[in-house]
Amino acid sequence: MxxxxxxxxxxxxxxxxxxxxxxxxxxxxxxxxxxxxxxxxxxxxxxxxxxxxxxSRYGLMRALMQERAQDLQIAITTGPPPLGQGAPPRARLLAFLTAVVEVVARNKGLLAALGPEAPVTTAPEQQPREEHPVYRSWHGHISHLVHQQRQDLDADMLAHVLLATLHSEPILNALEHGDANRLDRTLRDVVTGLLPG
The missing domain is CATH 1.10.10 (Arc Repressor Mutant, subunit A)
Structure with a gap:
């Protein structure tokens, strides 16, 4: 070689x-x-x-998050349904949220480490969480699927609300205690309540 x-x-x-x-x-x-x-x-x-x-440690965490997000993006764009194209919007959203919970549960605290509350000295290049490319991509996908299913909802705000759960201390603590399935079930309850099949 x-x-x-x-x-x-x-x-x-x-x-x-x-x-x-x-x-x-x-x-x-x-x-x-x-x-x-x-x-x-x-x-x-x-x-x-x-x-x-x-x-830096921030650069390392960011690279890991981007790689995991890229894997998820590939599954969304070219993978089989329900995560990929070809399934109804609600089924795709449920599959996507399950996949996101899996990523976050495997990388506990990673999204928090990329947020604006991390020390400036270790992450001078940080930006507001909602401007992070991973956040923007996930938010856009969720809001698009919600809008496809129910045009009467504020899809933009609902996407922020769903993603905000992944950054809250109680949720991160629950994930620390192995409650990823519980979080997944709860998010599914919320989505199925708002987007009936």
Whole structure:
């Protein structure tokens, strides 16, 4: 294998290992409790590799969130129904919320770490949560599906309300205690109540 190609393959493997290690650590700890050194050790790479690729803990968390969101975006656009196209709006919304709860439950506190309450010193490039690309994408998808099903609802505000649940302390605490299924059931109750089949 030519040298540049081998280096690219090594870099891709390292990136995947770092993100996987970060996600595994987030299953047990809040982002504030995770250091770049711990991630490097868990991923089996040097600390410099993590800093070089992601710059900061915020950069690392953002990259992980964007990767998970990209996986979800691919499922929405090209995957099979009900998450992908071809299912009724309500069925797609229910599938999407289940997928979002899964992502958040696997990465407890990750969305909170990307929000405006994180320390400015660790995330000078932060923006309001609603301007984050992941938030905008999820909000747009939810509001579109709600509008398709019920034009009389304020789809824009309802999308904010549904996503806001994923950032609240009681919900994050519930996820810490393994209550992802409970959150999923509750969100489904809300959606089925508002969007009857």
């Amino acid at each position: 030519p040298e540049p190609e081998r280096l690219r393959a090594d870099a891709a493997r390292n990136r995947a290992a770092i993100l996987r290690a970060t996600e595994e650590m987030l299953a047990r700890h809040h982002p504030r409790q995770i250091s770049m050194e711990q991630v490097a050790a868990a991923a089996g790479v040097g600390k410099g590799t993590v800093f070089h690729r992601f710059g």
